[in-house]
Amino acid sequence: MPTPPGLARALFDRLRRSVALVVLILISVLYTNCRMTEKTTETTNKTTPQTANDPVAVHRRAIAIDMHADTPQRLLDENVDLAQRLSDGHFDSVRAREGGLDAQFFSIWVEPQLFGAGGPGAMKRADDQIAAVHALAERHPETWEFATTAADIRRIASEEKLAALTGLEGGYAIDEKIENVERYYKLGVRYMSPAWTESLSWAGSSGDEAGKTRGLNDFGRAVVREMNRLGMMVDVSHVSDKTFWDVVNNSTKPVIATHSGCRAITNVPRNLTDDMIQAIARTGGVVNVIFYPEHLEPGWSEKKKKVDGQIASEVQRASDEEKGDVAHKKLARDRVRREEFAKRLPPVMVSRLVDHIDHVVKLVGVDHVGIGSDFDGVQSTLSDLADISQLPNLTRELLRRGYSESDVDKILGGNMLRVMEANEK
Numbered sequence: 001m002p003t004p005p006g007l008a009r010a011l012f013d014r015l016r017r018s019v020a021l022v023v024l025i026l027i028s029v030l031y032t033n034c035r036m037t038e039k040t041t042e043t044t045n046k047t048t049p050q051t052a053n054d055p056v057a058v059h060r061r062a063i064a065i066d067m068h069a070d071t072p073q074r075l076l077d078e079n080v081d082l083a084q085r086l087s088d089g090h091f092d093s094v095r096a097r098e099g100g101l102d103a104q105f106f107s108i109w110v111e112p113q114l115f116g117a118g119g120p121g122a123m124k125r126a127d128d129q130i131a132a133v134h135a136l137a138e139r140h141p142e143t144w145e146f147a148t149t150a151a152d153i154r155r156i157a158s159e160e161k162l163a164a165l166t167g168l169e170g171g172y173a174i175d176e177k178i179e180n181v182e183r184y185y186k187l188g189v190r191y192m193s194p195a196w197t198e199s200l201s202w203a204g205s206s207g208d209e210a211g212k213t214r215g216l217n218d219f220g221r222a223v224v225r226e227m228n229r230l231g232m233m234v235d236v237s238h239v240s241d242k243t244f245w246d247v248v249n250n251s252t253k254p255v256i257a258t259h260s261g262c263r264a265i266t267n268v269p270r271n272l273t274d275d276m277i278q279a280i281a282r283t284g285g286v287v288n289v290i291f292y293p294e295h296l297e298p299g300w301s302e303k304k305k306k307v308d309g310q311i312a313s314e315v316q317r318a319s320d321e322e323k324g325d326v327a328h329k330k331l332a333r334d335r336v337r338r339e340e341f342a343k344r345l346p347p348v349m350v351s352r353l354v355d356h357i358d359h360v361v362k363l364v365g366v367d368h369v370g371i372g373s374d375f376d377g378v379q380s381t382l383s384d385l386a387d388i389s390q391l392p393n394l395t396r397e398l399l400r401r402g403y404s405e406s407d408v409d410k411i412l413g414g415n416m417l418r419v420m421e422a423n424e425k
């Protein structure tokens, strides 16, 4: 049956409208796809050059955590104002910002020869330094905030401020009383190394004769348990080999070295053997590589000892002529050593530091390495990482060697955030 002419026109019109609609939809789909491709290309163009080629941009995006600086002594003994750019030392707020730092663990260091390996003198020295770090944050809330957790660091970094944290270098201030571990935890301390260069009754040091045979005794093991319970990280930098093994075999939480290097490269007692690095990784912990040439450059320690012998009388004279207290006499000695080391010892570059990072990564992977400068605690530095403002030079060298942006994030602070979180649980 033929279609009546009126009906045919109506059908034809409908068909035309449908075709037009389909064409419109097709055009719009094609257009959107083009726009999306353009947008993707735009985004890639915007980020690729910065992430892949610009170390400074990579560095700024990462959360950088330095696990060890001895600046609190300067706050106490020299009354320095960290808000100013200081003409000496390795650390202040201005240079920390320039260096893209986000969090600093300040070392609460009690020199046992000067303040006692226990007792009220050691406790007071520790308490005063902790108070000085709290005061820094209170006096400069626009720059600093006292922090104790990984979440604190993330938040403070997002507010573009610096997080100030504390760790005890040597357990002298706990004065052989288990309850003092919690006392220091409550004051904000979040790591402790059992010993500095002098052994205690309960833990051996890598720096003296007693440490050669001393590990943790029952009290020492109780201290590790108490630190695990509270969420205070155990630091194995400075402890004797025997104490190291007692710590990793007793700790139920990830263990850290806050400022050490690799003995396979530089054979000094302060550094970690490959077995030790593997043991730290098995706990889930992190080796934070020190920036100090003595622990990084093979043979440097022997050269430094020789120079120390040559300048001994000069150092002694500076100490005798200083009329201040014991801390000021130490400052006078350090000043001479710093000047003479700079003149007499060969320069060491950041690439040597990255050799140690590479070594840890080859042994145990990129999840178990971090950084611990020891700034303001040493009389010699790397030539191109001579203070905290030059921290981006480390990132530059890591990228040059082929580390990815996510690797750099982990090395600069991401790994330590993970370990802090694991210890906080």
Ligand SMILES: [Zn+2]
Residues within 6 Å of the ligand: 169, 238, 259, 374, 377
């Ligand atoms: Zn140290």
